[in-house]
Amino acid sequence: MARMTMIEAVRSAMDVAMGRDDNVVVFGEDVGYFGGVFRCTQGLQAKYGKTRCFDAPISESGIVGTAIGMAAYGLKPCVEIQFADYMYPAYDQITQEAARIRYRSNGDFTCPIVLRMPTGGGIFGGQTHSQSPEALFTHVCGLKVVVPSNPYDAKGLLIASIEDPDPVMFLEPKRLYNGPFDGHHDRPVIPWSKHDLGEVPEGHYTIPIGKAEVRRKGSAVTVVAYGTMVHVALAAAEETGIDAEVIDLRSLLPLDLDAIVQSVEKTGRCVVVHEATLTSGFGGEIASLVQEHCFYHLEAPVVRVAGWDTPYPHAQEWDYFPGPARVGRALVEVMEA
Amino acid sequence: MSDPDRLSLHVPEPAVRPGGQPDFSNVKIPKAGSVPRPEIDVAPEEIRDLAYSIIRVLNRDGEAVGPWAGLLSDDELLAGLKHMMTLRAFDARMVMAQRQGKTSFYMQHLGEEAVSCAFRKALDKGDMNFPTYRQAGLLIADEYPMVEMMNQIFSNESDPLRGRQLPIMYSSKEHGFFTISGNLATQYVQAVGWAMASAIKNDTKIAAAWIGDGSTAESDFHSALVFASTYKAPVILNIVNNQWAISTFQGIARGGSGTFAARGLGFGIPALRVDGNDYLAVYAVAKWAAERARRNLGPTVIEYVTYRVGAHSTSDDPSAYRPKTESEAWPLGDPVLRLKKHLILRGAWSEERHTQAEAEIVDAVIQAQKQAEGHGTLHAGGRPSVRDIFEGVYAEMPPHIRRQRQKAGY
Ligand SMILES: Cc1ncc(C[n+]2csc(CCOP(=O)(O)OP(=O)(O)O)c2C)c(N)n1
Ligand SMILES: [Mg+2]
Numbered sequence: 001m002a003r004m005t006m007i008e009a010v011r012s013a014m015d016v017a018m019g020r021d022d023n024v025v026v027f028g029e030d031v032g033y034f035g036g037v038f039r040c041t042q043g044l045q046a047k048y049g050k051t052r053c054f055d056a057p058i059s060e061s062g063i064v065g066t067a068i069g070m071a072a073y074g075l076k077p078c079v080e081i082q083f084a085d086y087m088y089p090a091y092d093q094i095t096q097e098a099a100r101i102r103y104r105s106n107g108d109f110t111c112p113i114v115l116r117m118p119t120g121g122g123i124f125g126g127q128t129h130s131q132s133p134e135a136l137f138t139h140v141c142g143l144k145v146v147v148p149s150n151p152y153d154a155k156g157l158l159i160a161s162i163e164d165p166d167p168v169m170f171l172e173p174k175r176l177y178n179g180p181f182d183g184h185h186d187r188p189v190i191p192w193s194k195h196d197l198g199e200v201p202e203g204h205y206t207i208p209i210g211k212a213e214v215r216r217k218g219s220a221v222t223v224v225a226y227g228t229m230v231h232v233a234l235a236a237a238e239e240t241g242i243d244a245e246v247i248d249l250r251s252l253l254p255l256d257l258d259a260i261v262q263s264v265e266k267t268g269r270c271v272v273v274h275e276a277t278l279t280s281g282f283g284g285e286i287a288s289l290v291q292e293h294c295f296y297h298l299e300a301p302v303v304r305v306a307g308w309d310t311p312y313p314h315a316q317e318w319d320y321f322p323g324p325a326r327v328g329r330a331l332v333e334v335m336e337a
Numbered sequence: 338m339s340d341p342d343r344l345s346l347h348v349p350e351p352a353v354r355p356g357g358q359p360d361f362s363n364v365k366i367p368k369a370g371s372v373p374r375p376e377i378d379v380a381p382e383e384i385r386d387l388a389y390s391i392i393r394v395l396n397r398d399g400e401a402v403g404p405w406a407g408l409l410s411d412d413e414l415l416a417g418l419k420h421m422m423t424l425r426a427f428d429a430r431m432v433m434a435q436r437q438g439k440t441s442f443y444m445q446h447l448g449e450e451a452v453s454c455a456f457r458k459a460l461d462k463g464d465m466n467f468p469t470y471r472q473a474g475l476l477i478a479d480e481y482p483m484v485e486m487m488n489q490i491f492s493n494e495s496d497p498l499r500g501r502q503l504p505i506m507y508s509s510k511e512h513g514f515f516t517i518s519g520n521l522a523t524q525y526v527q528a529v530g531w532a533m534a535s536a537i538k539n540d541t542k543i544a545a546a547w548i549g550d551g552s553t554a555e556s557d558f559h560s561a562l563v564f565a566s567t568y569k570a571p572v573i574l575n576i577v578n579n580q581w582a583i584s585t586f587q588g589i590a591r592g593g594s595g596t597f598a599a600r601g602l603g604f605g606i607p608a609l610r611v612d613g614n615d616y617l618a619v620y621a622v623a624k625w626a627a628e629r630a631r632r633n634l635g636p637t638v639i640e641y642v643t644y645r646v647g648a649h650s651t652s653d654d655p656s657a658y659r660p661k662t663e664s665e666a667w668p669l670g671d672p673v674l675r676l677k678k679h680l681i682l683r684g685a686w687s688e689e690r691h692t693q694a695e696a697e698i699v700d701a702v703i704q705a706q707k708q709a710e711g712h713g714t715l716h717a718g719g720r721p722s723v724r725d726i727f728e729g730v731y732a733e734m735p736p737h738i739r740r741q742r743q744k745a746g747y
Binding site: 029030032033034037050051054055056057058059060061062085086088089124125126127128129278279308309310311313314315316319320 | 501506720
């Protein structure tokens with residue numbers, strides 16, 4: 001076991017995957033010599049050579065389009081989109097191509113690619129370095145969507161994603177790269193080295209895509225969260241003293257519906273939390289699944305806490321970010337309903 | 338090693354990496370004054386050479402020579418020098434302000450000041466730029482108030498963009514400066530659309546598109562060239578080749594094309610390369626392209642050959658990917674020093690006046706900063722309201738956003 005940040009964990013996953021399988025290639029903007037603007041691919045070019053880890057032209061459609069072509073040949077590309085906010089030029093390639101190649105060729109061709117992309121706010125990145133576009137992927141049939149919340153999961157899930165036979169959108173909450181972040185932006189940063197889930201095995205292991213994890217056992221209310229919001233939800237539970245059960249989805253698609261249903265049947269209440277904007281967000285999907293599957297167990301309406309339906313502002317970042325106070329208010333609201 | 342019967346992937350590499358000796362011997366620099374100045378209605382196929390050469394006016398001695406010289410008066414050149422010096426002083430103060438935590442982020446122009454400062458002077462009022470984040474000289478040279486720029490950078494209570502945008506992502510319709518997007522290249526094709534609109538309405542205004550070397554790889558760049566070519570849009574298609582795109586050297590975007598300017602040739606668009614560190618050359622070439630556009634002769638591609646002396650942004654440390662002394666080896670020199678030398682040679686300027694002007698400019702920047710800081714900085718003093726998050730998503734606030742604003746307590 002080693003202590004790793006989420007950056008190191010992600011890097012270690014690619015290292016392990018590249019070491020085991022010559023077909024794994026890594027490329028993207030600034031990922032070669034420099035090792036990526038967040039340094040996630042640092043050292044991989046030196047170790048595996050320029051044809052397995054290299055810089056790409058600034059063309060997201062080109063990056064994803066060539067990755068699809070490489071996958072059709074038989075490679076396993078794991079590419080980096082520098083920020084999730086910059087995946088849009090590739091959206092056509094992702095949604096109309098990668099997602100449907102298996103289906104439209106009836107398995108004659110497949111598309112085992114991974115698109116890694118830093119997501120979410122919390123770094124004063126303004127509207128083009130803060131977005132959470134996961135719902136734009138979960139609405140597409142044929143994609144898998146993964147959002148880890150800690151280094152241990154990040155590594156196991158990324159190796160599983162690279163080994164997966166289908167395209168995986170791998171969203172890395174950038175505010176978690178260097179430490180767990182519970183939304184208290186005015187407090188000192190806690191490093192991953194002080195957190196249990198910063199303990200990461202050096203070698204190969206996987207975490208199955210589609211399995212959620214309970215981060216806090218509780219009986220009063222179920223909080224469904226993923227990514228940064230897992231830590232925010234845990235803080236909100238502590239601060240309100242409400243005995244919440246916090247579920248970390250880890251994968252949005254496929255979704256671990258059983259874990260959600262089991263918990264809500266026990267608690268009878270549910271709060272869904274994400275940083276992405278509210279309207280047509282993934283929270284809407286969870287809320288309707290909960291009412292479909294747990295209606296007769298519910299004691300209160302399902303409540304969603306999410307980013308406001310506006311672009312992510314620069315200066316008012318902390319008024320936008322759904323922090324522990326807002327999640328706490330929602331917990332109180334469902335308890336009092 | 339390489340088996341002639343087997344394929345191998347070509348991945349371009351810069352000539353030198355950290356630890357190596359900077360080497361620009363592969364950058365061919367023609368003599369100042371040596372490139373001809375064609376008529377503005379020249380057929381693009383007759384000037385293909387200009388996409389591979391470099392138009393230069395100022396020679397080593399500071400003289401203005403050749404067919405592209407002689408367009409600007411002493412006063413105009415002095416104004417240009419002051420604009421570049423102002424932009425440089427402004428950048429230095431704002432980089433410092435970022436380090437002091439007064440803002441989150443900044444991007445400077447060090448070494449590239451001539452490009453946007455000189456270009457602005459080739460446009461008329463009413464023309465529209467679609468800039469990237471590295472053309473603040475367009476505002477400075479159009480006398481946009483520095484305080485307003487700083488208010489935006491500090492996201493303070495007087496920020497014209499109400500705290501919504503990342504620092505330096507200015508917007509000013511009045512000053513012909515389209516709102517900056519963080520998503521690269523999107524604005525390039527929009528400039529073509531603006532120019533097409535001007536033509537549809539039989540107007541006299543022209544547009545200018547801006548992009549960096551690295552961003553020319555985006556599809557929007559190529560779309561822009563197709564539309565500009567097809568409709569002969571009155572647009573100047575600027576490419577600022579400062580050699581780097583964050584850590585990626587220009588060879589990754591340029592690929593097998595000899596130059597970025599040459600991209601225009603396949604679209605039948607006249608394409609010129611110019612010394613981007615030569616204020617007189619930038620102005621002359623921009624003026625040529627502006628006249629073509631205004632006379633309904635269509636688009637022009639211009640590649641400005643320059644060098645990004647500073648870091649990509651305040652989040653970047655270039656020593657990780659290029660030799661520290663690379664900028665000193667850059668063969669086209671410093672745009673401020675070159676224009677200064679020329680003005681002294683003309684008898685219009687002196688070392689003493691330069692030193693004095695420098696002090697006055699720094700003072701003016703500091704005064705503007707004091708005034709802006711009086712309205713707050715990112716984490717202290719006056720700030721935009723939380724209401725401003727919710728305003729301006731639509732012309733009229735729909736009920737769902739109003740509900741959310743109320744939930745936020747505003
Ligand atoms: C669509 C998109 N992809 C990636 C980025 C991240 N990014 C910001 S600046 C930059 C480099 C741009 O280089 P260049 O076009 O040469 O302009 P320069 O910074 O040198 O002026 C990159 C990759 C972005 N902003 N938008
Ligand atoms: Mg560049």
